[in-house]
Structure formats: structure tokens, C-alpha cells
Amino acid sequence: MRLLVRHRLRRTRREGYVERSEILEADSIRIGRGSDSELHLTDGRVLLHHATISLENSALVVTADPPAEIEHDGIVVAQAELTPGHIIAIGPYDITCGEIEDGCDAVIGVELARPMGDAESALRERVRTPLLGRRRSGWKIGGAIALVLLLLGVGLPLSTFIQSPSPEVVSGNTDTDQDILRMAETLWVTERLSRVHDNLEAGCQACHVAPFAAVTEATCLECHNTLTAHIDPHASFGADVNMEDGCASCHQEHIGPDGILPGVAVTETGCIACHNGDIDPGDGRSLAKVASIAEHPPFTLPTPPDSGLKFSHASHLVPQGKRGPDGARQKLGCVDCHQSVNAGADMTLPSFESGCRSCHTLAFAAEDPNRRLPHGSVWKVQGEVEDFYAAVERGDIVAPKTEAPPRRRRPGQSAAPRSFAPPEPVPAAQRAAAALSGPAVKGQCATCHVLDEGTQVADWDIAPVDAVHTWLSSAHFSHKDHEGEAGCASCHAVGKSEKVSDVAMPSMGTCLDCHGSAADFPEVDSTCVSCHAFHGTVGQGASVDAPQWFTDTAGMGKTENSAYQVLANILKNTRF
Numbered sequence: 001m002r003l004l005v006r007h008r009l010r011r012t013r014r015e016g017y018v019e020r021s022e023i024l025e026a027d028s029i030r031i032g033r034g035s036d037s038e039l040h041l042t043d044g045r046v047l048l049h050h051a052t053i054s055l056e057n058s059a060l061v062v063t064a065d066p067p068a069e070i071e072h073d074g075i076v077v078a079q080a081e082l083t084p085g086h087i088i089a090i091g092p093y094d095i096t097c098g099e100i101e102d103g104c105d106a107v108i109g110v111e112l113a114r115p116m117g118d119a120e121s122a123l124r125e126r127v128r129t130p131l132l133g134r135r136r137s138g139w140k141i142g143g144a145i146a147l148v149l150l151l152l153g154v155g156l157p158l159s160t161f162i163q164s165p166s167p168e169v170v171s172g173n174t175d176t177d178q179d180i181l182r183m184a185e186t187l188w189v190t191e192r193l194s195r196v197h198d199n200l201e202a203g204c205q206a207c208h209v210a211p212f213a214a215v216t217e218a219t220c221l222e223c224h225n226t227l228t229a230h231i232d233p234h235a236s237f238g239a240d241v242n243m244e245d246g247c248a249s250c251h252q253e254h255i256g257p258d259g260i261l262p263g264v265a266v267t268e269t270g271c272i273a274c275h276n277g278d279i280d281p282g283d284g285r286s287l288a289k290v291a292s293i294a295e296h297p298p299f300t301l302p303t304p305p306d307s308g309l310k311f312s313h314a315s316h317l318v319p320q321g322k323r324g325p326d327g328a329r330q331k332l333g334c335v336d337c338h339q340s341v342n343a344g345a346d347m348t349l350p351s352f353e354s355g356c357r358s359c360h361t362l363a364f365a366a367e368d369p370n371r372r373l374p375h376g377s378v379w380k381v382q383g384e385v386e387d388f389y390a391a392v393e394r395g396d397i398v399a400p401k402t403e404a405p406p407r408r409r410r411p412g413q414s415a416a417p418r419s420f421a422p423p424e425p426v427p428a429a430q431r432a433a434a435a436l437s438g439p440a441v442k443g444q445c446a447t448c449h450v451l452d453e454g455t456q457v458a459d460w461d462i463a464p465v466d467a468v469h470t471w472l473s474s475a476h477f478s479h480k481d482h483e484g485e486a487g488c489a490s491c492h493a494v495g496k497s498e499k500v501s502d503v504a505m506p507s508m509g510t511c512l513d514c515h516g517s518a519a520d521f522p523e524v525d526s527t528c529v530s531c532h533a534f535h536g537t538v539g540q541g542a543s544v545d546a547p548q549w550f551t552d553t554a555g556m557g558k559t560e561n562s563a564y565q566v567l568a569n570i571l572k573n574t575r576f
Helices: 118-126 136-163 167-171 177-188 217-223 269-275 352-356 378-394 428-437 439-448 508-512 563-573
Strands: 002-011 017-025 028-032 051-056 059-064 070-072 075-077 079-082 088-090 093-097 106-112 451-453 460-462
Touching: 079 093, 378 428, 378 439, 378 460, 428 439, 439 451
Parallel strands: 002 106
Antiparallel strands: 002 017, 028 051, 051 059, 059 079, 070 075, 070 088, 088 093, 093 106, 451 460
16 A cells, blocks of 8 residues: 655644655554554654554555554544545544545545643643752763763664664665664564463563563463473483573564464474484384475374274265165265364264264164164164064054055956955064064164174174274364365265275375475465474373373472473473
């Protein structure tokens, strides 16, 4: 955005203005008293970062930066659109909208409409000090104090810029004294807190417990006291990584909303610096070397147990659709059986009621087509079948009448009706046993379950069902982060899977099609901590478990042997 700003400095005798114009170019223009604000307003009633001007749909929008306030035509608002004929007040300044000129996206006028005037004189009178009297000694003392303040307040910041100019200073325009003073002022202006700390109710004192002193590691651990150490005290490794600053080695505050989150230099380069060498975790595990994200070793998946199920993805995902109980074909997809949970982060394994019941109705008797078998243990199914046929025998359940099939006869045969004797009634126990050992019950269960056969015809049971819920035990993955980017089949090749034991987890090569080093994939979050946790937590249920040495001491409280102190000692006394 290219913005033309006309500063109205003072009124003339003919009710005119003396104006000064400047061109500001930025995506969004900050307004404030701080020297890093593009639109610099010097009055003390304006905050360092007071508001922001942005161009949205060809309209100028002014947004207040909390806790600052702006007024739109005398009404306090958090955001307002600047249009001709309306005034937005920022402290004592009035901002109006002007006619757009060639080469500019917008034009605004800025006027100090409410100067302090007599109030400023009264304020100066209240704070006047009798330090300098008529005696010569008073002037000497005052001059010495002024000289010291001048050296500390101006000399030191200026000497820093002169001796060690930063790249920004070298490339910028520092020809004028005003620019130099503005750069010196930025040494005392901090960025806002990061998003994870912007709700601290105690303000600065929540972390800065001592004036002009850096935040100590103990202060961090007062709040973050559930974290485990990343490295076992008995681990050994050859990398020389300096983390003597403790938490501040990776986490920096006051450098922007995301500054507290470690950058690529820590979360990618720093991790590889250690994991590219030989590491002995100290707890009996073995770690593979990782030279880069592009050369990440393949996944090590657990051996799938005997699930006790029989299922074919291929037969359910046929292109023409699966025929249902009503005879119609329905084309199934992954979401018909797998639902998202935990705000989309995980996917559920299908349950019978939510995923299978719609097709596998478990109807088993012609006497009552609407009667369904319970989906549960065999003894529960057996009791339901025996109770049903006992009710049929008592007459509590009457089978629906069916028309007799038409009688066929050969030419020349008599069409006289024949009489048939009704069939002998079958005892309920016999009918129940036949159903339990036949296709009505056992056959339906065997469609999806592995059966444990017994010695008798009807002596069978369902094998226990066991499924793997967490395949990546050393990493975390969220389906929500991948919504809209790719379909299920892009990662899970189940179109030709015929057995439950087929592990449809994607390979590392599939992940690397989209993920890689941050330098090669800048638009995709692909650092090591995107998938792997650095800190564990006490009593966590995540994929990275706390080491045994930590869990043994986690319940002792904050003593010299507690997990709190163990973590502090590791960070303070260990060179990584």
C-alpha cells in the first residue's frame, strides 16, 4: 500500500494550514509514538503502538492495538473504516480521508487538534525541581547529573550503532540525526508478548521478578513444571551443542507473536546436529541416525496382532457400489466407517453399530423378519435365540402368513386339489440349536469374525478382537492438518487390500512427497517437531513416554530429587 500523509502543522491567520507531506509504503502502516511506527506521532498521549492502517477491499481500515482506543466520530471503537466526511481520533490527533492522487492508493490528513496548551504548562510547573538554585554549587551538581544522563541515554546507544552497525542500519537511510535517534530509541522498545504468553495477568512481573534482570530458568519452571527432560541423564552422544542458557537457548520472548516457538535453526538444524551421530539414549533403546529430513529412515511399525476379524477393504470399495439389504447398490467411502475425533486430529476404528449395522442387519428368523441378533458375546446371542423360539412355541410370536406357491402340473394330469398333512412341530430347543449352528447365526458371525470351534456342532465362540490404535509410537500425526490437501487414498492404499493384517500405513517416501527440509518446502511446516515431541509431560498419554528415571521421581514434589529439580539440573549443568 502506498499512502500519502498530509500533516497539518498549524493554522494561519487566514484560517489556512501549513502542511508537510510524506509517502509511506507498507502492507500495513503502524501508528504510534514508537520509533518503529511508520506514521510517527510524537504526543505523549499516543501509545508506542497505537493503531494500524490497512487497505481492505479498496477501503482504509484503522484498527486499534489493544489496550489502545480510537474514536470514530466521537464513539470509541476497536476498528473503523476511514471514509470522506468522517473523523477518526487517535489521542489528540484527528485523521481524515482525502482525495486519491495519482501514484497513491490512499490519502489521509493528520492534525494535532487537541494540543495540551495550558495543561502542559501546569504539568511542567508541578514537576519543576529546585535542584538548581542561585548558588554555584547547585549549578555544578545539576550540570554533572545532566552530563551523566546525556552519556547514558544518548552516548551508549549511539556508540553501539557506530561501532557495530547491524545489516538493517547499513542498508537503511541514516543520513539525518532524526533517523539515528529513532534507531537508538528502539533499544528500549520491545515487541509484544508471544501468543502463548499474552494472557499473563500479572504483567511484566510474572516473568521479570527482578528489575533489569534477565528471566531465570527457575521462573520458567514455576509454570512449566510438568515437562520432562528431553535427554536421559545416562545418555551419551558426540554432538557439541551449547545450551548453557537453558530455556532461553531455544525459546525467545519479545521478538514477535511466534517468537517463543523455536525456529528452524533449533527445530531442524539443531535436532539433526545431535541425531546425525551415534546416540545412546541410556534406557536400552536404539535410535537411527538422521542426516536430514530428506534422508529420514523408514517407519518402524509394530507387528500387527491377530485381530480376530475378517475384512476386505477391496470388496467394500468396489467402484459400482456394495449391494445393501434392500438390493440397491451404495458406493462406500472411507468416511462411511471412519469418523474424525479430537477436533479432527484422529480417526476412529469403525464400530458395529455406527459402521456395520446398516448393511449387516443380523436378521435371523423368518417368523419375525424385524428381529435382530444382539452384537455381543456368544452366550448373549444364544440366550436371545433360545428365548425367541420359546416364544414362538408358546404362540407369543406368530409367523406371518405366506401364500402357497402355485401348483404345477403336466398336461393331461388332473387339477383336483391334493391334501397335505401339516408338518410335525419342532421343539424350541431343537430349532434354536439348528439356528445357532447354521447360517442364520453362526454363518453371520463367521462373515466378519474368526471362530474358535469346539467339539460339538454348536460349540463355538468368537475369537477376541484386538486392533492396533497407535501405529507411530514415537511421533504424533493429525488428520486435521491434512484436510483438503489430499484424499484418504493418497496416503492409505486400501483399494486392493483383502486382509485385516494388511498394514495400510503410508511409507516415509509418501510423507516426503509433501514434507521436507524447511529450506526446500518453506510453505509446509516440516521441521522435526512437526511430528516428534521434544519435551515429554508427566503422566502423558502421548506417543513419547516419560523415561523410567523421571516417572520414579515425578511424585516426590519440588525437592532436590524431584523431577522439577532433575530437569533444572540437566538444563543448567549439561552441555548438549
